[in-house]
Amino acid sequence: MRDVYIIGIGQTKYGEHWEKSLRALVVEAGLKAIEDANIYSKEIQAIFGGNMSAGSTIYQDNIGSLISDFSGLSVNRIPAMRIENGSASGGAAVHAGFVSVASGFYDTVLVGGVEKLTDVSMEDQAEIVSGEVDQEWELFNGGTLAGLQALMARRYMHEYGAKREEIAMLPVLSHEHGSENPYAHFRNRIKVEDVINATMVADPLTMLDMAPASDGAAVLILASEEKVRQIKPEVKIKISGSAMSSDFMSLQSRENLLELKAVRDSTEKALKMSKSDIKRVKIVETHDSSSIMGLLILEEIGLFPKGKAGKYLEEGYGHKDSRVAINTSGGLKAKGHPMGATGIGQIVESVIQLRGKAEKRQVHNADMALAINVAGTGSASISHVLEVV
Amino acid sequence: MRDVYIIGIGQTKYGEHWEKSLRALVVEAGLKAIEDANIYSKEIQAIFGGNMSAGSTIYQDNIGSLISDFSGLSVNRIPAMRIENGSASGGAAVHAGFVSVASGFYDTVLVGGVEKLTDVSMEDQAEIVSGEVDQEWELFNGGTLAGLQALMARRYMHEYGAKREEIAMLPVLSHEHGSENPYAHFRNRIKVEDVINATMVADPLTMLDMAPASDGAAVLILASEEKVRQIKPEVKIKISGSAMSSDFMSLQSRENLLELKAVRDSTEKALKMSKSDIKRVKIVETHDSSSIMGLLILEEIGLFPKGKAGKYLEEGYGHKDSRVAINTSGGLKAKGHPMGATGIGQIVESVIQLRGKAEKRQVHNADMALAINVAGTGSASISHVLEVV
Numbered sequence: 093m094r095d096v097y098i099i100g101i102g103q104t105k106y107g108e109h110w111e112k113s114l115r116a117l118v119v120e121a122g123l124k125a126i127e128d129a130n131i132y133s134k135e136i137q138a139i140f141g142g143n144m145s146a147g148s149t150i151y152q153d154n155i156g157s158l159i160s161d162f163s164g165l166s167v168n169r170i171p172a173m174r175i176e177n178g179s180a181s182g183g184a185a186v187h188a189g190f191v192s193v194a195s196g197f198y199d200t201v202l203v204g205g206v207e208k209l210t211d212v213s214m215e216d217q218a219e220i221v222s223g224e225v226d227q228e229w230e231l232f233n234g235g236t237l238a239g240l241q242a243l244m245a246r247r248y249m250h251e252y253g254a255k256r257e258e259i260a261m262l263p264v265l266s267h268e269h270g271s272e273n274p275y276a277h278f279r280n281r282i283k284v285e286d287v288i289n290a291t292m293v294a295d296p297l298t299m300l301d302m303a304p305a306s307d308g309a310a311v312l313i314l315a316s317e318e319k320v321r322q323i324k325p326e327v328k329i330k331i332s333g334s335a336m337s338s339d340f341m342s343l344q345s346r347e348n349l350l351e352l353k354a355v356r357d358s359t360e361k362a363l364k365m366s367k368s369d370i371k372r373v374k375i376v377e378t379h380d381s382s383s384i385m386g387l388l389i390l391e392e393i394g395l396f397p398k399g400k401a402g403k404y405l406e407e408g409y410g411h412k413d414s415r416v417a418i419n420t421s422g423g424l425k426a427k428g429h430p431m432g433a434t435g436i437g438q439i440v441e442s443v444i445q446l447r448g449k450a451e452k453r454q455v456h457n458a459d460m461a462l463a464i465n466v467a468g469t470g471s472a473s474i475s476h477v478l479e480v481v
Numbered sequence: 482m483r484d485v486y487i488i489g490i491g492q493t494k495y496g497e498h499w500e501k502s503l504r505a506l507v508v509e510a511g512l513k514a515i516e517d518a519n520i521y522s523k524e525i526q527a528i529f530g531g532n533m534s535a536g537s538t539i540y541q542d543n544i545g546s547l548i549s550d551f552s553g554l555s556v557n558r559i560p561a562m563r564i565e566n567g568s569a570s571g572g573a574a575v576h577a578g579f580v581s582v583a584s585g586f587y588d589t590v591l592v593g594g595v596e597k598l599t600d601v602s603m604e605d606q607a608e609i610v611s612g613e614v615d616q617e618w619e620l621f622n623g624g625t626l627a628g629l630q631a632l633m634a635r636r637y638m639h640e641y642g643a644k645r646e647e648i649a650m651l652p653v654l655s656h657e658h659g660s661e662n663p664y665a666h667f668r669n670r671i672k673v674e675d676v677i678n679a680t681m682v683a684d685p686l687t688m689l690d691m692a693p694a695s696d697g698a699a700v701l702i703l704a705s706e707e708k709v710r711q712i713k714p715e716v717k718i719k720i721s722g723s724a725m726s727s728d729f730m731s732l733q734s735r736e737n738l739l740e741l742k743a744v745r746d747s748t749e750k751a752l753k754m755s756k757s758d759i760k761r762v763k764i765v766e767t768h769d770s771s772s773i774m775g776l777l778i779l780e781e782i783g784l785f786p787k788g789k790a791g792k793y794l795e796e797g798y799g800h801k802d803s804r805v806a807i808n809t810s811g812g813l814k815a816k817g818h819p820m821g822a823t824g825i826g827q828i829v830e831s832v833i834q835l836r837g838k839a840e841k842r843q844v845h846n847a848d849m850a851l852a853i854n855v856a857g858t859g860s861a862s863i864s865h866v867l868e869v870v
Contacts, residue, residue, distance in 0.1 A: 151611070153612035154613040154861065156861065158730055169728065172861065173565075197583075227539055228541075339558065340550050472561065
């Protein structure tokens, strides 16, 4: 297995792009990434496209071919496949791209994720984003993604005696960091009271616990050691760990509502692959599709004791100047959550940090980052460890 | 790069499965494949799931996780991703699985494709299956998949002076072979006049030129040489070539309506990888989503001269007892076309033939097969060469 490096990144601003189509978004991010990598587009040998919902939102499937066509790469006949794992589609696409380079199949590949949600009504959005939970056993009976995560939040408060205010700490932190990220969907700061008093979505979770429906695209260029030697990037960033794991799809099938076994497994494997451990990680991007999901992930990977994540955040952990910085991008909550792009955007932010280019939100001495991208209530999880080498 | 073998196959009957859900179909085929491979399910290390339309038909995305869950494999936390390339989703999933084993990442993986179309109305089906062409530039303006393929058929007749009757020869052949396949959606034989006089879909193509909307699932177990040595299968079948290529998505962007550049490219690459050429191939499964697509593919891969495929079929080529057998499964037309399963089903049939287990439709001395799975009007193509070794 060969080493895999990230030589180019690109992203659109996340938010409501009424004036841009899905293809325009992904091409915008793609051109930035190719330019950033300082390569010719014809050097790209394969495309891995992450997208969750275009089939449902704009009746457009076959997104791999669409990206290949509109980026002009189909003239080179390169393979282009779409990878879909709900909200974890982006991370899964990165993992597939990683495997293809690590294995020696390709030297240079493009991994691009995109989502366009503003083309459909908010009612349709709610149903579409719930497509990643079990339709027959959960959604059909009213178990939307928000509703299921609310169940987890209730159980969390019951099991650990966690206070509502503690759960609200993650959105507050994500917005604080997001306010410094020019690409973020929301750049306002919020307070714990704002979260608790916002419009209720699924008790106890309010609108400010939930990640928004965002449009946007994010792209990475992955390359082999050989390619990196040609390009000579200023900062050499390696994907030192990449792992994907699965769990039961429906909450009812799991032994414990508060255990995210796929998250633990993918993170342990990725850290092991990188010959490292959680204590060395300086930056974590957690998948806060809701506040509770984000917190459960931070606990599952061993960053905080079970039931205590909110308390630690209250004490200042997670801030960019603390021992471990969490969601410096603004997380799914403030940076935005265009599903297919989300897992890739987490890695784009990590690369910006590892390059020391995050300006006001820069983490001091950032040399290792961990990004965790999750589907639904934890049915799939992809963890990536990035390192400056 | 290591050799990759097919050690297990499974499929459902193709057709209208009103009484079975998507998950039931894929688990049925999966269990057959695992049993056929003579392994324990816990030996499977990753899942690649091909599916095109479940997000649109039953609001179910995240199909990789669904398969992992319902096959009981999520207890092992194995990675499970969905691959989507329209009608070529199955072939793309096989290619992804191939890469993962060839590269040394995994020793044993499951590739499973499934589609459930009878859950929606025929009107919705027509729109959903057209999701693989360009929504903005084609479908929105009335360019359905059938309409676009009808344009190609008209051009074919104009350019080469091919007769309508010649185009009808492929459905006739597919139905003849399909009548001997117990898994086929349609087992009736048809005549050229039946095709020409059937209900018009898009002039000149009638209902009997078009592949049906079928439910069904097909599964392969892929394995490394090492694994094969453990299992000692009766017949050792290798994937000696696997390649995927892309082309412009919309017909209007192509220089020539009748050239399928992705098909030629993926097939040339797969044959080159297998150190072989088209003359050695005994069995071809072509992607006859319509008669014209099936014929254009046969010409593009060099089996027949341009514009002459129908004429050759009239002379008996393509029949199971001829020099090259075409669509012994019944093809998409008679075997059925559950998009995510189609490309995998082509390979299941090829394996049955190479094992010498195709009974009445058995091809004599079958030792090499080629399966070509295509998206839309040719935007993506995946070619697989299989050999008895």
